[in-house]
Amino acid sequence: MTEKYDYAIVGAGCSGLSLAVELFHSVPAGSRIALIDPRRNYHMDRLWCFWNTQSHRFIDAVRNEWTRWKVRYNGKEVVHESSRFAYQYLPAETFYAAALQEIESYSSADLLLGTKAEKIIETNETATVVTDKGPIQAWLVFDGRNSPGRHVGSGYLLQHYAGQRVRVASPVFSPSTMTLMDFDIPQRGGISFMYVLPFSPTEALIEPTVFSMSPHEPSVYAQMIRDYLQSRFGVADYKILFQEQGIIPMTTQRHQSYDTERIIPIGTAGGVVKGSTGYGFNAIQEISQRIAAGISGDCLNPLPEPRGELATILDRIFLSFLKRHPKAAPRVFFNLFKRVPPHHLIPFLSDKADLLDMAKVIFAMPTLPFIREAFHSMRAREVAV
Ligand SMILES: Cc1cc2nc3c(=O)[nH]c(=O)nc-3n(C[C@H](O)[C@H](O)[C@H](O)COP(=O)(O)OP(=O)(O)OC[C@H]3O[C@@H](n4cnc5c(N)ncnc54)[C@H](O)[C@@H]3O)c2cc1C
Known part of the structure; x- marks a missing residue:
């Protein structure tokens, strides 16, 4: 028998749980939400660090912070200190505990652990998650499936x-x-x-x-x-x-895409983790808020993009440079920290850069190699960067 829900979230990791918590606060009371994940429990499997550039629902789960950080290369150190930004540490165990507490208090959510999604398909103006325990139907399905082995051999x-x-x-x-x-x-x-x-x-x-x-x-x-x-x-x-x-x-590519607006990739699968840095926690919180705000009944409008076009282009050029000139990378990173003060660099690394922040970063890059790289990455759009 097909179980029917309003919304189904496939993959109850960081992005799935974050989106669920946002939905609890925005969708009409009584909306049925399923979370599907093959894991059987949650444990301290990772830690998240990020600069405190935005507010989110897990601030109470932060356990440590640093206002000084350094980069070292060739025996030299550049130390940044900021009274505005702190680098925060949030262990997975406190994140999971906070999210699970919210799920328990939302009576029409079902956390279906030990359940593996095999595929997700569009069916008669709904979407169906085919799982090893039977089908689950919903108006909208969010696909946050991710596993470490998934990206090995991807060409990225x-x-x-x-x-x-x-x-x-x-x-x-x-x-x-x-x-x-x-x-x-x-x-x-x-x-x-x-x-x-x-x-x-x-x-x-x-x-x-x-x-x-x-x-x-x-x-x-x-x-x-x-x-x-x-x-x-x-x-x-x-x-x-x-x-x-x-x-x-x-990479700047999404790892998963669908021809239907009823199935929406989120988290790493949705390209939310920033390719050039690997930071994803803040972006996941922000996009979860935007998705929750954009849902109206059985549709999501508009589908939020993880970052702006200019930030994506800069990431693409930077990644192309790293891939083709790995030996130059340590010096480029070091000079970036040496030349760009933290109040411009941190917004850039955290996907919160305005035009001035971006200009500061662009001018800290070695000009000719990056112009060459920009032309290369434009010509090679089909190349996986
Ligand atoms: C070890 C580690 C440390 C990181 N540290 C940081 C950091 O310090 N700062 C930062 O900003 N970002 C960090 N990241 C990047 C990013 O924030 C995390 O990877 C984040 O967990 C991504 O969320 P996600 O939902 O895409 O993936 P995950 O949190 O990995 O969740 C994916 C979920 O999909 C489930 N799944 C897999 N297959 C199926 C299936 N067939 N059916 C249903 N569910 C399935 C998995 O069981 C899992 O629960 C880190 C990543 C890793 C791996």
Whole structure:
């Protein structure tokens, strides 16, 4: 028998849960909402960090923040400090707990865990999710299915990483300043840097991050962490408290599209995660708000775009440059932070840039190579960037 809902959300991860929470606050009371996900439970599987450039419903779930961050290259450091923007840390466990609490309090939502969507099709002015437990019909279906393996071999540059939250015996970390990018590590197998979130003098997340076409074996990231703790902090012994790993496609393309307006890709599948940075949390919150505001009964109008055209063009040029000139990337990133002050750079990295912010970023790029890259990426629109 087909179960009938007003709205179905396929994939109850970050984008699915965020959209559900927004819908609870905007659709008429009693609207039936299904959330479908093969996972059987929620656990601390990742952490989100972002600059506090906007308000959202999960602000109470933020657990830490830094107002100083640095980028290191070739023995030099550029440190940014901002009284306006803080770099915030939100662990998945508190995000999931807050979202699940909202779902429990909304009586006409069904969270169908342990249920895998096989396909989504348009059917007689509705859409049907074919699942391994039977069909589910809804006026609108939001497709937020995502899994790490999905993007491997896609032809896109990948941002891949595996981090460990470690505890060490002696105080070696400086909790006042987080490290966004430390390029002073071996540049093997792609553009490589270390990302460090110092939670206390003895606890930090150490995350090797690489931009390349294929991910490393897990043991490679673990070795990179060992080497980094030894070379940068003189630490040989440490306890691993938590691990996360991710693969994010670095592209401006949507990963999923449909011929019908009844099936709407969201989250990573909808191209919401910013290809050039891998940041997605804020954009997911914002687009969820815009989708919820745009729903009227059985239709969504208009379908919100994740970012403006100019931001997409800049991302495309930047990604094309990274893909074709990986050796130049560490210097380009370093100079970007050196030349653009945080109150212009953070809006750009967070998809909140105005024309002045964008101009500051464009003029911080090496002019001739980026003009060449702009022509290349225009000629190669069909190339996967
Ligand atoms: C480890 C990691 C760390 C990240 N850190 C940051 C960060 O610090 N800051 C930031 O802004 N962004 C970060 N991102 C990027 C982005 O914000 C996250 O990936 C975010 O979780 C994307 O949301 P999503 O809904 O697209 O995917 P997910 O949250 O991964 O949700 C996808 C859901 O789809 C489900 N699914 C898969 N197959 C099916 C199926 N057949 N049927 C139904 N459901 C299915 C999965 O079980 C999952 O629950 C990170 C990504 C990863 C992977």
